[in-house]
Amino acid sequence: MEKNFKRREFIQAALASVAALSTPLAQAGPRVPEHETEIEALVIGSGFGGAVASLRLGEARVETIVLERGKRWPITPAGNTFSSIVAPDGRSTWLSPSTILPAPFSPTPIDVFTGVFDRKIGNGMTAYFGAGVGGGSLIYGAITIQPDKRNFYQVFPREVDYDTLDRTYYPRVKRMLAATPIPDDILASDAYLSSRLLKQQAEKAGLNVVKPDIAIDWNTVRDEMRGRRVASIIAGEVYYGTNSGAKNSLDRNYLRQAEETGYVRIEPLHVVTAIEEAGSDKYRVRVDEIDERGNVLRKKIYLCRYLFLAAGSVGTTELLVRARATSKLPRLNDTVGRYWGTNGDSNAVMVNGVLTNINLGSPGVVAVQDFTKDGVPLLLETFQALPLPPNLLAVLGLAITKPEGYFSYNRAKDTVELNWPAGSRNNAQIAKALTDVYNRLNDANGTILAAPIDQTFTAHPCGGAVIGQTCDENGEVFGCRNLFVMDGALIPGSAGCTNPSMTIAALAEHNMDRFLDGRHGR
Template sequence: MSVDRRHVLGLAGRGTLAGLGAAVLGGAGSRAFAAASSRTHFRALVIGSGFGGSVAALRLGRAGVDTLVVERGREWPVAPRRHVFGSMNGVTDTMFWFRRTTRWPALVPTPVRPAPGVMEVSEEQGLDIACGAGVGGGSIVYTGVTVAPPRRYFERLYPPGLRYEEFARTWFPRVRRALGATVMPADVHRSAPFTHSRLWDEHLTRAGARTFPLDSTFDWDVVRRELAHTAPLSATVGESDFGCGNGAKKSLTRSYLPAALATGHVQLRPLHEVRSIGRRRDGRFRVEVRRLEPGGAVLGTTEFTCDLLFMAAGTLNTNRLLVAARDRGDLAGLPASVGTGFGDNGDQATARSQPLRFHGGSQGSPCASGAFFPTEFELPLLAENWVLPGYHALPALVTFSMTVDTDHRGTFRSDPRTGRVRLADWSADKSAAAARSATALSDRVIGANPGMLPVTVTTRPFTGHPLGGCVIGRTTDLEGRVHGVRGLYVLDGSLLPGNAGGANPSLTIAALAERAMAGIVAAAG
C-alpha cells in the first residue's frame, strides 16, 4: 500500500504524521484503524524515531516488513503563524523532559511543571547529557549541522571493514540528499541576524584559520520569511535548542518518517515510553511501554512483542535499556561490552566579547561555517560558529568545538541499590584535554583581534552529543547486530566509539544506519 507522493509531502510539510498514518491505515473509527491500533505483535519493532530509528523504519517499510516505531515523546506540529515551543526568553513546560527546574547553559534555573518536553537533560556523574525527546528525536533540537568527519580520524576510530571511501561515495551523500542539507545561502548570510557569523569568520581568519561553509538542514525559505517578518521569529533570534515550531528546521518528520509511514508497512506511536525489554519463552522479544498523555499523565502500560528489535532510543536510553536488561537477566547473551566506550564527543563551548563591532542586535542560530585544526592544539579540533541563546543579544561571539579524543571513555552501570543505570565513572579530567584545546583556540583568536576579551560561560560539563556504549565492531558486528542475541540490533549514537572524529555526529549516525539496514534487508536479518 502507498500514498500519493504529493499528499505525503504536503502532510509532512504541515507536520501531520498522524494524518499520514490515518491516510494509510484508515481514519479513526474505521475498522482498519481499530484493528491496526489494537495490535501488540509486529515482525519488527523500532525503539526511537531519531536518525537511526527513522532510517530503520524507512528501510524496513520499503522491504515490506511489518514494523512498529515507538517514540516516548510527542509529535510536535509545524505552526507557521504561532509559537509552539518555549525558549530561553519564554520558558514553558514543553522544553524539558519531566524536570521540575530548567537546566541549560546560560539559562537561569526556573521552576517548570514536569511534562514530556522536547529535551531530556540527565545529570550524570561529572557530566550533563542532553538528548531529544519527541517524534524526530534529536533532529527537533539539534542545530542542523550535517558534516562528515575527516578521513584520517574516521579510519582511526572505526574497524577496517568500515571503509571511508564507501561512506564518502554512497552513505554520506544518500543521507545529505534525504535530509536536504545545504550551505547557508549568500542572502541569508548577508542579513543582520548573521552579522555575528561574518564577524566570526573575520576573527578566525585573522588568527590564521581557514573557515569553510557547513551543510545545514535549516529551511532557508522559512528563515527568509522570518527575515521578512511573515513568520514567527525563531531561527533568526537564536532560538532552536528547543525546536523551531515555524518549520525552520527540516527535521526527520519531513523526510525519513513520512516516507516510512507512506509505505503502509510502518506504524508510529508517540508518547510510548519504553520501560524495559526482554525475551519471552517463545523466543519473541517483549517491550514494555508506558503510555502517556500529552500533559504527562500515565494512561497505562502495554507489552508489545516482536521478532526483530531495533534499539534506536539514543545513546543514553539505549544504554539504560540494554544494561538493565543484561544485569536483571531479562535478555540472555548480551555481551559484557554493553555500556562501555562512552564519550562526550569532546564538546566544548567558549565565548568572546567583541564590543568594538556591532553584531547585528540578535544572533541567528543556524551555523554558517567552521574551521578545522588538525595539529595546532592538544587535540584535533573542529570549531563552529555558534550561538548560546542567553548571549544572542550581547556583544559576544560563541564557538562550539568538538575534539578528536580517542582516549577518554566512560561506562554505564546499574546501581545495585536502586537498579538505575547511570554513567558510573566520568569525571572532569576526562573532558580536560578538550577544554584546554578549546581555550587555546579562543586565546589565539583573542590575541589576533585587539579589543576582544574572554567571556566565562559558567556551566557544568555538558554534552549534546553522547556517543558509544554499544560500539560497532565490539558489541555489534559491522551492521549493528548485537553479538550473542539473534534478532537484536543497535542503530543509533551508541554505535559510535565515543567520538565522531571531529564532526557533529548526526550524519555519521544516519550513514551507519543506512549501511547497516542495506545489509540487514539483503540478508533478511
Template sequence: MATLISRRGFLGTATAAAAAVGTAAPATAAATGRSTVDTVRERHRAVVVGTGFGGAVTAFRLAEAGVPAVVLERGRRWPVTPDGDTFPPVLRPDRRSSWLTPHPVYPGQPPVLYRPYVGLFEKVVGHNISVICGAGVGGGSLVYGGVMIRPPREVFTRVVPASVDFDELDRVHYPRVAGRIGIGTIPDDVLAHERYWSSRLFLDQAARAGLPTQRLTVAVDWNLVRAELQGRARPAASVGEYLNGLNGGARPSVDRNYLAWAEASGRVEVRPLHVVTGLGRDGQGRYVVRCDQINEDGEVLLHRELTADAVFLAAGSMGTTRLLVRARDTGALPGLPEDVGRHWGNNGDQIYFRALVPEPTGAHQGGPICVAVVDWNTPDGPVVIQHGPAPFPIDAHAMAVPGFGLAEPRGRFEYSPVTDRVTLHWPAGSDRAAQQGVRAVLRQLVSRTGGPVGVIGAELTGLLDLAAGGLAQALARLPGGSSVLGPLGGLLGLAAAAPAGLIDYSGLDPVTFHPLGGAVIGAVCDDRGRVHDHPGLYVVDGSLLPGSTGACNPAWTIAALAERAMDDVLTRDVGAVF
C-alpha cells in the same frame, strides 16, 4: 496482529522500570487515582525504539522494503504550525521546555517553575557529566543545531572501527542522507544580511587570527529563512531561536521526511508517548519490548508488551545503552556481550562563551549555526569551533563558541539492583585533549583580534569594571537585561572576569549534547548493528560509535551508518531472521 488485555497492580512497577533506564518516572497509579492499569499484549514483525536519526532511517527503510513495523517514541509530536508557536523561546522557557521536570534543564535558561510535562529536553545526570537528551517524534533532530559535518578519512579512521569503510560511506551513504534531508551552506545573500553580522564577524576574526574557516553544511531551508528576513514570515531562525526547536519550518527534522515517508507507506505506525521500560525474551526466544503509554502530563494510561521477531534500538546512546545494560544485568536478556555499557564518550564537546568581543556582535544573532573554524591538524588533534548564534535581547558583545575535539571513550554504565537504575560514570580527564585543543584555538582567536579589552559599544561605555564582573553589572542596568537573560547574564559576567574573556561552561556544569557509545561496533555489534549472538536484535543509533565522530557533530554520521546497516539487513535478514 493478536492483541490481549489483562490487568495487574501497578504501584511501584512502572516507577522502577522507568528508573531503570534513567528517565523521569511517569506518575504512578496512586497519583492518578487508579489502583490498576490495563496491560495490552501485541505481536509484531518488527519494533523500532526511538525516532531520532537512526530510528527514522530504519523505519523508512523497513517501509520501503515492505516490512510492517511499529515505532515507539516516548515524547509527543511537535508539528510546526502557521502561528509559529510550537516551540518555547530559549530565554522564556515554559513547561514545553523539559521532560517531566518542574523546571528548565537546558544550560543557561532562566529559572522557572511549572507543572511537569513531556517537554523537549531531559537532563540525565551521571558521575562527572550530565547529558542533554531530546524527546519527541523526531528525537534529537527537533533540537539540534542543524550542522551536518563529516570528518576527513584520516580523522574518521582514528575513531571508527576499521570494519566500517569510510570510502563506502563517503561515496554512497553520506550523499544519500544529504539528498533525503536536504543540506547546504548559508547563501551569500543571507550571510550578508544585518542579522548575520555576528557570523560574518566570526569569519573575519578567524581569518585575522590565521585560522582556517568553513561555511558549514547545515540542514535548513534557506528560502524560509529568506522569508523571515523579508518580513514574509515570523522570525525564528533569523533571530537565533533554533535550539528549542525551530518555529517556522526551516529545519527539516526527520519527523518531516524519513518518518513522514514511513508513515505515508501505510506499513509503519509511529506511536508517540510510549516510554520503553524493558527488553527481554519470551519462552519461544522472541523479543519482548515493554512500555508505558502515557499522557502529556506523564500519567501512565496503559502498559504494553510488544512481542517481535526483530527489534531495532534507536533510543540514542543513553536510552539504548541503559535498556541493554539493565536487560543483561537483571537476566531479562541473558548472553549480551560484557562490553555492553562500555566505550562511551562525550564526542569531545566543549561549550565556551566569549565576552568582551571588541566589535559589536549584535542582538538576536541570526542562526542556525552556519560557520566554524575547522582545523584537523592542531598539535592537540583535530578541532572544530563553531559560532553559535544566540537570541541575546541586546548587543552584549558576546558569542557562544562551542567546540569539538577528540575524547577517550572511557565512560561506562553500571546497573544497581538496589535502586534499579543504570548510571553513567565518566572518568575525569577523559576529554583532556579536546579541552586543550579547543582552548588553544580560542586563545589564538582572542589574542589576535584585540584581546578581551577593546572598543565597547556606546550603550556599555563607562559601565564595565572587568575585575568586578562588569558585564553582568552592565546587563543588570540595561532595561530588562538582567531579568531577560537570567543566569546567562551571570555566565557572561563570569566570562568577562575570566582570562581572555572566555568561560568554559563545561567546567561549571560538565554536560554534553552528543552522547556516543555503549553498544559499539566490534565489541557489542557487527558493523551493521547486529548484536552479537542475538539474531533479530539491532542497534542503529549513536551507541555504535566509540565516543566520537571525529571532532564534529554526529548526526550525519549516525544517519549514514543507519542507511548502511539497513542496506545489508534488508538484503540478508528479511525473510531469514524476521
C-alpha cells in the same frame, strides 16, 4: 496509511472473541494481557537511527511500529507549536518543573509536560538530548557535517568501510535532509553577525573556515526575514524547536515518508521500560503509554521478531544495561554500557570590543575546522543562540575524545547511572589544544576568554553499545540475533570531530541495507 495494521488487529480481535466465547472463564488459562501487540519489526526511538530504520523497513513492506516516548509536534500556520527560548513553558522540557538548559540560561519554573528537551545528570558529566517524534532533530542546530577519513578512523574500527559511507550513504542522508550551506545573502543579514565575526576573526588568525551543510530550508528563513513567517531561526529558536518550519527535522522527511508506505505506524507517548528475550529469536518489549503530563495510562507489551534500538546513546544504553543486569538479555557481553564519550564537546565565551550579536541568530552556520600545532583536530562553531551581552561571542568546540565514560546499574535504586572520570587526561589535552586555538584568535583580534573552557556537558552523547564491542559492523548485537542498535550508541565516544547526526544516519542507512539484503536472502 494504516490498512495493514487495521487488518491484523481485526483478525487478532476476532480470534480473541471466538476464544472467549468457546472457553468458560472458570476453565480459562492465563489470560493474554489486554494490550499485547505482535509485530514483525519494532523500532524504539524516532531520532536519526530510528527514522532511517523505519523508512527502509516500510519501503521493504515490513510491518513496523515505532515507539517514541515524546509527542508529535506538527508545525502550525500560527507558528506556535513550540515554546520560545525567551519565555519558556512546559513544551520546552521533558517532565520537569523547571527548564534545564545549561548556563548561561537560568532555570525557569514551568508546568510539568512532555516537552522536547531532556538531560541525564551523571557522575561528572551531563548529557543533553531530545524527546518527541523526530528525536534530537527537533532540538539540534541542523548542522550536517561528514567527518574526513583520517578523523573517522581515529574512532571507528577498520571493519567499518568509510569509502562505502562516503560514496553511498553520506550523500543519501544529505539529500534526504536537504542540507546545504548558508547562502551568502542570509549570512550577510543582521541575524548572522556573530557568524560573520567568527569567520573574519578566524581567517585573520590563519585558521581554516568552512560553511558546513545545514538541514534548513533557507527560503523559509528568507520568509522569516520578510515577516511572512514567525521569526525562529533568525531569532535563535532551535533548542526548543523551530516554529517557522525552517528546520528539516526528521518528522518532515524520513518519518513522514515511512508512514506514507502504509507499513509503519508511529506510537507517540510510549515509554519503553524493559526489553527481554521471548524465545526463538523474538523479543518482548514492555511499555508505559503516558499522557502529556507523564501519567501512565496503560501498560503494554509488544512482541517482535526484529528489534531496532534507536532511543539515543543514553536511552538505548540504559535499556541494554538494565536488560543485562536483570538477566532479561543474558547473552549480552560485558562491553554493554562502556566506551561512552562526549564527542569532545566544550563551550567558551570570547569577549569582543565590538558588537557581536544584534539578535540571537542561529548557531553553527560557519565552522573553524583545523588542526592545532600538535596535530589535534578541532572544530569550532558559533553557538550564539544564547542570552548574552552584545559584545560576547559563544563558541561550541568539538574534538576527538576517548570513550572513557560508562553506564552502571544501581541495583538498590533500580537505576542506570552515567559515569565520567574525574580529571580525565584526555579532556585536559583537548582543553589545552582548544586554549591554543583560542589564543591564536585572541592574539590576532584583541579578544579574550571570559571564563575557563567548559567541558562538563555534552550535546552529542556517543557510545554505550559500540561497533566492534557490543555490536558487529552492521549494528547487530553480539549474542542477540535480530537485535540491532541504530543510533549514537554505536559510535565509540566521538564522531570524528564533527556533529554526529549525519554519521548516525549514514551508519543506519548502511546497516538497514545489510539487514534487508540478509533478510531477503534468508
